[in-house]
Amino acid sequence: MEKISNSRKQAWIALVIALALIIGMMLGFYLHRRNGVQGDNIFLYPKSNKLLNVLKLIEAEYVDTVSVERLTDQTIVSLLKQLDPHSAYIPASELQAVTEPLEGNFSGIGVQFNMQNDTVVIVNTIPNGPSALIGIQAGDRIIKVNDTVVAGVKMSSEAIVKRLKGPRGTKVKVTIFRPSTRRQIDYDITRNTIPLYSVDVAYMVAPEIGYIKINQFARTTFDEFVTAVNQLHMEGMNKLIVDLRGNGGGYLDVAIKIADQFLGENQLIVYTQGRAKPREDFYATASGICQSDSVIMLIDEFSASASEILAGAIQDNDRGLIVGRRSFGKGLVQEQIPLADGSAIRLTVARYYTPTGRCIQKPYAPGSDEYYKDITQRYLHGEFLTKDSIKLNDSLKYTTPRGRIVYGGGGI
Known part of the structure; x- marks a missing residue:
């Protein structure tokens, strides 16, 4: 008898809870309509995806017809702009044109x-x-x-x-x-x-002195570089000028493989580290084909990213001289992540550091366009013509194994 009584009691409790939920939903719907929002089945739960809910609300209730796809693309661009200057969204229609030059x-x-x-x-x-x-x-x-x-x-x-x-x-x-x-x-x-060739030219500029111009670090760059070096060695080269002026970068692993050709076994080339990416060190092997060659690398304000990794490895290991103007200052590593619609995001996942431990990324404020005016400011301040015009931060001073002073925070 007690079991039957308890069952009836539980049934009544369940009925009361169900009625309370129904009344609450009806009251919410009434207030929803009363406040002037006429859409059906739109409930914005505070713990759900706010951005997705806003897009759904616009699609269902906005006064004019809008393209949610276009709004989504614009929103992604705005989101990434608030992170750093190099995180970027690539629409599906542009992805091939953007990636093609690096594929070779x-x-x-x-x-x-x-x-x-x-x-x-x-x-x-x-x-x-x-x-x-x-x-x-x-x-x-x-x-x-x-x-x-x-x-x-x-x-x-x-x-x-x-x-x-x-x-x-x-x-x-x-x-x-x-x-x-x-x-x-x-x-x-x-x-x-x-x-698509990334080694523009390779020739002897004088007896024993070779010259190689690299315009970017693409999939085929390492093989092109090795072919060029072997040919110059056959022509008597034992001193090499590597021209990285105007080279905006490319694949990190390609720059590492080229740096490996100049450095001795177990010499640090570069390391990367990010919040979700543990430190990863990249060391030279003993198989470099340029280890006995003297080297000079030419850089300018448009030498960036992978170019700076190669130049930084040579400079920080006291392996050769860097000649030219201060490089761009891009020390952020991007990972390209494909999206379901064929578009992609290039998201900054780590910073890279030269062998002495310096990050050469120049300062930036998320969302600010001032970052892109830096090269113009260098010119206006006279840096292209006078070394004394370069502003050096003593707190970012580093020392190479042979005692040479180098600086981080703004290029090589």
Whole structure:
């Protein structure tokens, strides 16, 4: 009898709780409508994703039709801007164009061109590329691409490139005008892989002295560098000038592999560390092909990131001399994270430190555009012409093994 009584009591309690919840929901709905918000099924719970709820609210209730996708992209850009100057959002439509230069190749027809008076003028054809193999010449004018007129219509270079590029093996019809014969010629070109070289030149500037210019640190840069060094060694090189001026960086691991060619076994090249990334040290091996060569590295204000890692490793290990102007000052490491829609985020996950322990990242204020004016300020302060104009922070002073003073906090 006692068990039956307890069961009835529990049932009544459950009924009372259910009624209380229903009344509370009805009261909430009434107040929701009374306050002028007319949407159905919109309840903003305080512990849920506030940003997602706001986007849902806008999509359901905003007075005009808006693109939630566009708002989402703009919101991500604004969020990342509040972190640091190098965290970035890459829309899916731009991802290939952004990543392609660092991959060392792309699929296209193999021409270099300039825009002259709204006309596409071919400056050069890539040797053994699709265009060169079928007879397209420097000086030819591209009139049409797939029957679309591109001459005299003020089409941008980006739009022309987009029409000429495409997956390997696909065809594109190009109509050119050849000034030497005053003729129009139609070509059906099969797109193919076109290499992008990051070692611009490599040659002997004087007996025993070689020169190599690297424009970025791409996937193929290390192999290009090794090939160039081996050729220069065959020509008698034992002193090397590595030109990193204008080199804005690229892949961290490629810069490390090139630094390894100059340093002795177990010499520290660089280390990285972040809040969620434990310290990771990168050391040289004993396999470097430039260990017996004297080295000078040229840098300027546009030498950044991976360029600064290489120059910093040489400088901090007293391995060679750095000549030129103060480098850019980018000491942050980004990781590219793909998103479901084909876009990506390049998120700063760590800082890198040169062998003496200095971070060469220049100061920045999250969300401020002043960071991008730094190079102009250096010029206005006379730093490009006079060493005394460089402002050095004594609290960021470091000493190399041989006693040379170096500074952190603003480039190499």
